[in-house]
Amino acid sequence: xxxxxxxxxxxxxxxxxxxxxxxxxxxxxxxxxxxxxxxxxxxxxxxxxxxxxxxxxxxxxxxxxxxxxxxxxxxxxxxxxxxxxxxxxxxxxxxxxxxxxxxxxxxxxxxxxxxxxxxxxxxxxxxxxxxxxxxxxxxxxxxxxxxxxxxxxxxxxxxxxxxxxxxxxxxxxxxxxxxxxxxxxxxxxxxxxxxxxxxxxxxxxxxxxxxxxxxxxxxxxxxxxxxxxxxxxxxxxxxxxxxxxxxxxxxxxxxxxxxxxxxxxxxxxxxxxxxxxxxxxxxxxxxxxxxxxxxxxxxxxxxxxxxxxxxxxxxxxxxxxxxxxxxxxxxxxxxxxxxxxxxxxxxxxxxxxxxxxxxxxxxxxxxxxxxxxxxxxxxxxxxxxxxxxxxxxxxxxxxxxxxxxxxxxxxxxxxxx
Amino acid sequence: xxxxxxxxxxxxxxxxxxxxxxxxxxxxxxxxxxxxxxxxxxxxxxxxxxxxxxxxxxxxxxxxxxxxxxxxxxxxxxxxxxxxxxxxxxxxxxxxxxxxxxxxxxxxxxxxxxxxxxxxxxxxxxxxxxxxxxxxxxxxxxxxxxxxxxxxxxxxxxxxxxxxxxxxxxxxxxxxxxxxxxxxxxxxxxxxxxxxxxxxxxxxxxxxxxxxxxxxxxxxxxxxxxxxxxxxxxxxxxxxxxxxxxxxxxxxxxxxxxxxxxxxxxxxxxxxxxxxxxxxxxxxxxxxxxxxxxxxxxxxxxxxxxxxxxxxxxxxxxxxxxxxxxxxxxxxxxxxxxxxxxxxxxxxxxxxxxxxxxxxxxxxxxxxxxxxxxxxxxxxxxxxxxxxxxxxxxxxxxxxxxxxxxxxxxxxxxxxx
Numbered sequence: 001x002x003x004x005x006x007x008x009x010x011x012x013x014x015x016x017x018x019x020x021x022x023x024x025x026x027x028x029x030x031x032x033x034x035x036x037x038x039x040x041x042x043x044x045x046x047x048x049x050x051x052x053x054x055x056x057x058x059x060x061x062x063x064x065x066x067x068x069x070x071x072x073x074x075x076x077x078x079x080x081x082x083x084x085x086x087x088x089x090x091x092x093x094x095x096x097x098x099x100x101x102x103x104x105x106x107x108x109x110x111x112x113x114x115x116x117x118x119x120x121x122x123x124x125x126x127x128x129x130x131x132x133x134x135x136x137x138x139x140x141x142x143x144x145x146x147x148x149x150x151x152x153x154x155x156x157x158x159x160x161x162x163x164x165x166x167x168x169x170x171x172x173x174x175x176x177x178x179x180x181x182x183x184x185x186x187x188x189x190x191x192x193x194x195x196x197x198x199x200x201x202x203x204x205x206x207x208x209x210x211x212x213x214x215x216x217x218x219x220x221x222x223x224x225x226x227x228x229x230x231x232x233x234x235x236x237x238x239x240x241x242x243x244x245x246x247x248x249x250x251x252x253x254x255x256x257x258x259x260x261x262x263x264x265x266x267x268x269x270x271x272x273x274x275x276x277x278x279x280x281x282x283x284x285x286x287x288x289x290x291x292x293x294x295x296x297x298x299x300x301x302x303x304x305x306x307x308x309x310x311x312x313x314x315x316x317x318x319x320x321x322x323x324x325x326x327x328x329x330x331x332x333x334x335x336x337x338x339x340x341x342x343x344x345x346x347x348x349x350x351x352x353x354x355x356x357x358x359x360x361x362x363x364x365x366x367x368x369x370x371x372x373x374x375x376x377x378x379x380x381x382x383x384x385x386x387x388x389x390x391x392x393x394x395x396x397x398x399x400x401x402x403x404x405x406x407x408x409x410x411x412x413x414x415x416x417x
Numbered sequence: 418x419x420x421x422x423x424x425x426x427x428x429x430x431x432x433x434x435x436x437x438x439x440x441x442x443x444x445x446x447x448x449x450x451x452x453x454x455x456x457x458x459x460x461x462x463x464x465x466x467x468x469x470x471x472x473x474x475x476x477x478x479x480x481x482x483x484x485x486x487x488x489x490x491x492x493x494x495x496x497x498x499x500x501x502x503x504x505x506x507x508x509x510x511x512x513x514x515x516x517x518x519x520x521x522x523x524x525x526x527x528x529x530x531x532x533x534x535x536x537x538x539x540x541x542x543x544x545x546x547x548x549x550x551x552x553x554x555x556x557x558x559x560x561x562x563x564x565x566x567x568x569x570x571x572x573x574x575x576x577x578x579x580x581x582x583x584x585x586x587x588x589x590x591x592x593x594x595x596x597x598x599x600x601x602x603x604x605x606x607x608x609x610x611x612x613x614x615x616x617x618x619x620x621x622x623x624x625x626x627x628x629x630x631x632x633x634x635x636x637x638x639x640x641x642x643x644x645x646x647x648x649x650x651x652x653x654x655x656x657x658x659x660x661x662x663x664x665x666x667x668x669x670x671x672x673x674x675x676x677x678x679x680x681x682x683x684x685x686x687x688x689x690x691x692x693x694x695x696x697x698x699x700x701x702x703x704x705x706x707x708x709x710x711x712x713x714x715x716x717x718x719x720x721x722x723x724x725x726x727x728x729x730x731x732x733x734x735x736x737x738x739x740x741x742x743x744x745x746x747x748x749x750x751x752x753x754x755x756x757x758x759x760x761x762x763x764x765x766x767x768x769x770x771x772x773x774x775x776x777x778x779x780x781x782x783x784x785x786x787x788x789x790x791x792x793x794x795x796x797x798x799x800x801x802x803x804x805x806x807x808x809x810x811x812x813x814x815x816x817x818x819x820x821x822x823x824x825x826x827x828x829x830x831x832x833x834x
């Protein structure tokens with residue numbers, strides 16, 4: 001029998017009414033002849049409640065001083081939320097006459113590394129599930145987000161880890177597809193709040209989805225898309241709250257014809273920082289970006305100017321929230337004599353706009369068309385970076401919506417290919 | 418190193434403040450040189466919340482019709498409450514500088530039967546805990562109330578099962594003592610709300626505790642006392658909320674000198690039912706009490722009168738709440754012709770008062786002294802039953818307090834032996 005993985009996130013199992021709605025969708029797939037593996041998150045709010053309890057527990061006796069705590073205990077506590085949802089969904093399915101049972105991470109087992117709080121799945125032996133499917137099980141309800149370390153302690157995969165759980169099960173159990181039910185109904189050509197012309201995509205390639213995910217389209221956890229791409233798991237993103245078809249994330253070959261540009265992404269709260277007049281010597285980039293990484297600054301775009309008289313300017317972008325940490329890290333490193341610069345220029349008023357599309361590989365002039373479009377709108381480009389299937393620019397934040405709308409029109413994204 | 422088991426119930430771990438207070442008590446025992454095994458319940462209210470969710474999940478789609486559900490899923494959901502407490506307590510202990518770790522039932526493992534919802538512990542292999550104690554673990558925090566069935570599913574032991582978990586660990590790990598922390602500070606000669614002369618006992622024998630537990634002194638789960646008696650585990654009942662010494666429940670030989678009567682117990686909401694003029698033939702008792710048991714009536718005392726002309730009266734007591742079910746079961750059986758009686762007499766206005774003491778074995782005249790005392794007070798005895806270490810009587814409910822106070826005085830229970 002063909003197998004299907006269905007994943008329901010926290011808002012899709014927030015209460016018993018929603019759990020029942022999920023069960024109706026599951027029953028439909030059982031009736032279609034699938035053996036179904038369901039992966040569930042904790043009821044929304046529950047993980048935060050548990051994390052809050054651990055945080056409080058780790059405070060000193062004055063209940064104020066944050067203390068050290070063992071990530072293994074964090075995992076033991078926080079993973080309990082999914083146990084509740086998986087058991088409840090199994091009960092609801094049974095009540096509907098379906099042979100369902102819950103599986104805790106260690107029961108499957110979902111073998112992970114021992115990186116507690118951010119473990120990686122190493123293997124999911126399918127023997128136990130295969131045996132139960134061979135008996136009478138119609139639906140296996142898996143507690144997402146968790147696994148078991150080599151020493152038998154409970155692990156969690158990090159926030160959003162249930163998407164990764166779902167994809168890993170789809171790969172391990174040879175599922176035909178992995179359906180991710182969420183509170184949006186698919187992947188759009190751009191944020192529908194910015195332009196009403198945004199169109200839901202029928203299909204999108206893994207590579208494009210990865211670029212969009214890393215650009216801030218928070219529908220799928222980046223790791224889960226990587227895992228799906230590596231294992232050729234067809235992912236579908238669709239809504240828990242209606243019965244519309246969603247968006248299929250799949251291999252490039254499965255997409256017959258596509259627009260040159262598939263989507264326009266944007267990210268509002270960016271900052272641009274420039275170190276003016278840095279000595280242009282081998283190792284200078286490492287010298288600058290090591291202290292930034294150590295300080296936890298998420299550096300995105302990096303541009304180095306043409307060198308003149310042995311000195312250059314180094315520009316990078318990062319989230320606005322990271323700017324104070326970045327400044328301190330750079331000044332401290334300068335004070336330690338690790339490198340020198342004349343001036344540190346900050347612009348905390350920029351946004352990033354990107355066009356993404358696998359069609360760009362075979363079409364010349366896409367970047368040029370983008371730049372011309374911005375020039376026609378009178379928008380100044382502050383930084384440019386490109387990859388094989390993406391062009392990103394930094395622009396003044398006030399032009400972000402204008403730029404997105406204008407590019408969406410220019411590349412005719414409201415039209416299907 | 419000597420080992421100690423410490424058990425904290427739901428009210429003793431109700432919030433982080435109380436969990437910290439428990440941790441302080443645990444640290445004291447670690448500082449005294451014990452390897453400590455702590456058994457915890459779910460935070461108070463949490464088990465009820467989880468049971469409520471399962472109940473709701475098992476309702477039909479109309480959310481009204483109670484449906485069938487799988488006790489294995491009930492267990493998977495309900496056992497999660499203890500996972501949270503054990504992890505939190507481990508974090509708090511670590512914060513205090515103690516090497517603590519949490520253990521889920523399946524990790525130890527606590528092997529149980531597969532009677533989901535009311536499983537019995539079959540074995541607790543000590544290898545895993547022994548190995549960790551040999552490394553650097555100072556405190557093992559065990560999630561109480563749960564275990565794992567032979568097929569690897571999670572089980573629960575039934576309400577109050579954490580007491581049983583604690584005693585089983587004390588037996589399996591050769592603990593010197595099992596301390597049960599609770600919201601009372603020990604076992605009293607009688608209910609202190611009835612007489613201020615009630616005195617906290619320093620020691621009480623297992624047999625006496627069993628009689629008191631079954632008589633309604635709800636401090637310890639009966640099963641846990643039986644298990645302690647069978648395995649010679651010394652139990653101490655003491656308060657989570659102060660540092661007073663508690664009551665030691667131990668073998669008879671450990672009690673040097675004791676009063677003839679150790680305690681006076683009472684149970685308010687009893688009923689007495691009499692079947693008048695039943696044919697006195699072999700098998701009549703079975704014929705009467707089988708339908709009662711089938712109807713879930715908890716029959717306590719049973720008295721059969723002297724037979725006259727081949728007919729007799731059969732009297733029994735049960736909780737007042739069971740009377741309607743008892744009546745229906747008897748009338749239905751009579752209608753089916755299983756037995757006959759002339760009349761069914763009910764008295765729903767009685768209470769039970771009992772005196773308990775292992776000293777009664779070697780002292781004659783204890784029952785007689787009790788009866789004389791009641792007679793002097795003008796209290797009519799309606800039913801009497803006796804065991805080796807107990808005499809129970811049913812009296813009109815209005816005399817219950819008077820009878821308890823009077824017997825407490827007569828047997829001088831306010832005085833230590």
